[in-house]
Amino acid sequence: MQDASTNIIIDTRRALKDGTFPVKLRVTYQRKQKYYPTGINLTIEDFEKMNSSRPGREFKGVKLKLEAQEQEAAQIISKLQSFSFEDFEKRIQRDGLPNEVFSAFDEAIARFRKAGRSATADNYMSARNSLRGFVSGKAYASRKGKTKTEIKALLQEEEENTLPLPFSRVTPGFLENYEEWMSREGRSATTVGIYLRPLRALFNEAIASGDVSQEQYPFGKRKYQIPAGVNVKKALGLGDIQKIFDYVPVTESEARGRDMWMFSYLCSGMNVKDMARLKYSQLTDGSITFIRSKTTRSTRHRQKSITVPLMPDAVEIIARWGKKPVVPESYIFPVLTAGLSPEEELAKVKQATKTINKYIKRIAAALGIEKDVTTYTARHSFSTVLKRSGVSTAFISEALGHSSEKTTQHYLDSFEDETKRQHLTNLTAFKK
Structure with a gap:
């Protein structure tokens, strides 16, 4: 034979x-x-x-x-x-050859790190660790209160004791059980979605390469649908934004935190990573042009630059906090330095975001603003204030750098109650 x-x-x-x-x-x-x-x-x-x-x-x-x-x-x-x-x-x-889910995660994580995509690699790692905890029966609660060293040891133990997870085992029922487990551990539907999207991407890669059959795909209609999470309204009204704008900072750190938040708001809701990467060479004719870091590696859509006309207040913020002397290839804001690795850059951006959030939250509390104000709020507020002002969704979509207006709709907050009330008075206009 x-x-x-x-x-x-x-x-x-x-x-x-x-x-x-x-x-x-x-x-x-x-x-x-x-x-x-x-x-x-x-x-x-x-x-x-x-x-x-x-x-x-x-x-x-x-x-x-x-x-x-x-x-x-x-x-x-x-x-x-x-x-x-x-x-x-x-x-x-x-025998542990890489033809199962955890090995696919490890390969993807290594690939993303090599490509300098540290944030994506971290996201995949969190998703992998969550699934490994589910498969091994370890609860998230067992990680609470532990040091980084203790958590690392726990993850190592899970890795050693977790059996391989073939793609064939990941069925709609498996995913439903995972979602229930996450809920029992106090994790939100949004977190479940964040952790399952990388798994879905790995399934698509495995199917594209012929390693998994289309029949094994567990996602989609009449199968398992990833929860979208609750769309929590994050935008501030114009009145609250004015309070932040008029606020008199107590310390220099507060002033810097407030100004960085306002710069994001005034500049198309620019995120902290993109703000940190701005260089003086990108300033021309009273505008600043950039490509969102989130889309720089996109292969689905043609990358498009965003040009933001700089309002006088944004120009003043650059004058106050921008690096001196002004050198074309120098970063505008003192967050990054030349020669950083992707991991080092990510750490710097995370720290800058954390610092801005610390002070903007402190300012919001002092002003009596009840919403949870973060850098993300600035982006939502930019789009929502324009929408409430009658600006078209098409314009807002272009300003945000979105590939479609459908994506923009997720950023648009509901109209303020007072605005709704004013509109509804039209229903009894005959009483006038």
Whole structure:
């Protein structure tokens, strides 16, 4: 009887978003072939370099890893009394080769970090850890009150004790149970959505590369639908914004925090990361032009720049807090410095956001503003104030840098009660 054979190939049927192709282990038995992911993606050129007689230091480690996986697969085959793809696949999962959900998460996290997308990598890591906690039966409550070292040890324990999670096990029922578990642990529907979107993306990648069949896809109508969460209204009314604008800061830190919040509000709801990345060279003819960092790696839509005419108050904020001397390639605000790694830049932006939020919350409390005011509130307030002023959704959508007006609708707050009341008086206008 012919034995099953193995080979490492590059699957060029469909490219991934970064232009690479998945490298796979091909198993052939009685003229039937099946392909198994290795967790490695390469361009065709790099795959050829790796397979050359002198792969070089860059690809030597990759080649050794792939050879080890092929050797392990061959050993599994040799130990089977009679070969079947079903028995082979069971052994692969048990032996921990990357053909399951957690391995797919790990590969994606490593890919995002290499591409400098630290925030996305952190998001995937949080999603992976949450799913691992669910599968292992560990409760979120067990992490509360622990130090970073203790949490790291707990996560390590979960990793060691959690069985592999094949994509085939993630069914609509599995996802419903996960959502219930998250709810019992006090996590919101919004958090569930944030953690399940990366899993959905991994499913789509696995289907696109042929590793998972479309029939196994657990998301969508008549299956499992990711909760959208509650749309909490985040915008401030014009009256509250005026209070913040007129507020007399007690300290320099308060003044800086208030001004950074106002700059965001005045400049199309610009987020802190984009503010931190602004350079003097982007200032021309009384306007500032930038591309949202959130869309700089987008392949779905053509990247478009946003041009914001600078209001006099925004110009004054730059004059007060901008770096001196004015150098074209210098960052305007003193948040980032040249040469930072993606992880270091992310940490700086997070700290700046935390600081702004600290002082704007303090100011809001002093002014008697009951809403939870954050940097995110500035973006929602920008769009909502314009909408209430009669500005078209199309204009607001362009100012926010959205790809469609549908996205913009999520940012538009409900009209203030007083505005509603004024409109409703028209119902009894005949009484006049």
